[in-house]
Amino acid sequence: MTAPVSIRNATKIFGDFTALDDISLEIAAGEYIVLLGPSGCGKTTLLSLLGGFLSPSSGTIEINGKDMGDVAPAKRPTTTMFQDYALFPHMSLRDNVAFGLKMRKVGKSERHAKAEELLDMVGLKTSANKKPHELSGGQRQRVALARALAVEPDVLLLDEPLGALDLKLRRQMQDELKAIQKRVGTTFVHVTHDQEEAMAIADRIVVMNAGRIEDVGSPENIYMQPKTIFTASFMGEVNFIPGTFESATDSTISVKTPLGTVELPEFECRGFTPGASVTLAIRPEHFRASTGTGSRITLGKAKVEDGSFFGTHHRAHLSPLDYPNMTITAHMPQSAIIEPGAWVELTLDPTSVVVLHGHPPRPTPESAAL
Numbered sequence: 413m414t415a416p417v418s419i420r421n422a423t424k425i426f427g428d429f430t431a432l433d434d435i436s437l438e439i440a441a442g443e444y445i446v447l448l449g450p451s452g453c454g455k456t457t458l459l460s461l462l463g464g465f466l467s468p469s470s471g472t473i474e475i476n477g478k479d480m481g482d483v484a485p486a487k488r489p490t491t492t493m494f495q496d497y498a499l500f501p502h503m504s505l506r507d508n509v510a511f512g513l514k515m516r517k518v519g520k521s522e523r524h525a526k527a528e529e530l531l532d533m534v535g536l537k538t539s540a541n542k543k544p545h546e547l548s549g550g551q552r553q554r555v556a557l558a559r560a561l562a563v564e565p566d567v568l569l570l571d572e573p574l575g576a577l578d579l580k581l582r583r584q585m586q587d588e589l590k591a592i593q594k595r596v597g598t599t600f601v602h603v604t605h606d607q608e609e610a611m612a613i614a615d616r617i618v619v620m621n622a623g624r625i626e627d628v629g630s631p632e633n634i635y636m637q638p639k640t641i642f643t644a645s646f647m648g649e650v651n652f653i654p655g656t657f658e659s660a661t662d663s664t665i666s667v668k669t670p671l672g673t674v675e676l677p678e679f680e681c682r683g684f685t686p687g688a689s690v691t692l693a694i695r696p697e698h699f700r701a702s703t704g705t706g707s708r709i710t711l712g713k714a715k716v717e718d719g720s721f722f723g724t725h726h727r728a729h730l731s732p733l734d735y736p737n738m739t740i741t742a743h744m745p746q747s748a749i750i751e752p753g754a755w756v757e758l759t760l761d762p763t764s765v766v767v768l769h770g771h772p773p774r775p776t777p778e779s780a781a782l
């Protein structure tokens with residue numbers, strides 16, 4: 413079972429605090445959506461509006477074309493899976509998974525068959541008679557997922573579902589969650605503050621900040637072409653170089669920076685006007701500190717301050733000759749020899765540079781990698 417979801421101009425106000433501010437979002441049936449953002453940005457509040465545990469102060473929520481305004485949580489085609497799982501300790505895994513079906517008066521043999529089918533799907537076929545305390549954290553998480561899916565919701569709401577797991581298990585369960593979602597085809601809306609988790613799982617990521625949606629897109633899109641300074645910095649490491657927009661032709665734009673004027677391909681018209689403050693957002697892996705140039709642009713010489721080896725690459729901090737107060741974080745090839753004090757040529761692929769409106773909120777002369 414699966415359904416589309418429409419959130420239209422949803423606002424939620426607690427007293428004089430606006431937790432959600434005019435949120436609109438269309439979710440397709442069968443999509444895996446991740447709501448991503450820092451603590452307090454309104455993710456759980458939005459999930460609670462979908463589940464019916466909170467009502468919007470204004471705006472509407474439709475699931476499968478039906479307005480959910482007056483529909484109680486238990487009557488909605490949604491199930492919520494919380495971080496603490498809330499499994500019943502005295503019940504077998506089979507009975508835990510079958511619980512929702514029992515409440516719906518489904519007969520014993522039918523509900524047990526369904527529970528066993530779902531336990532099989534989450535890799536716990538032979539554990540149906542065990543109790544939750546006999547399981548590891550990851551196994552308990554799988555039982556909670558099977559239990560949530562047993563009642564065949566159209567939309568499954570997951571609030572930090574992997575928050576209680578250690579990092580390794582978390583990464584493993586992300587792959588499993590995604591695979592199970594694709595298999596059952598249910599619409600999933602998953603809340604997390606972990607950008608790697610969002611990238612690993614989502615069909616589309618919704619980046620939230622202070623009660624508003626900052627950006628929506630595929631993981632690749634959000635990472636490579638963030639629309640705002642907030643998204644660029646929240647989605648992994650990035651260098652910000654402040655600049656001034658100078659001019660545009662049909663195929664290039666020109667931005668003046670402390671490291672010189674750079675000509676970049678015009679990838680999308682974002683309404684820049686000459687003289688406007690802009691920021692170049694550049695991922696560390698898009699810099700190359702080398703002597704090669706080719707079709708790359710150069711930002712001049714830079715001094716290696718320090719470097720660390722990360723297996724797949726070195727991560728180095730560099731000070732540009734023309735602007736020594738700035739620190740650039742660049743990834744350098746595995747084979748590079750990183751010596752503090754060495755001078756390198758700083759080059760980058762112009763197609764990887766994102767030009768954003770404004771300057772970062774804490775504009776430091778360094779514009780250090782955040």
Ligand SMILES: Nc1ncnc2c1ncn2[C@@H]1O[C@H](COP(=O)(O)OP(=O)(O)OP(=O)(O)O)[C@@H](O)[C@H]1O
Pocket residue numbers: 426429431449450451452453454455456457458605
């Ligand atoms: N019942 C409430 N009454 C008053 N304020 C609330 C209530 N529920 C949430 N808030 C506030 O609304 C804001 C958003 O809360 P919400 O729980 O949605 O954030 P979140 O993004 O899920 O954060 P976290 O990742 O920490 O769970 C917070 O500032 C929170 O304090």
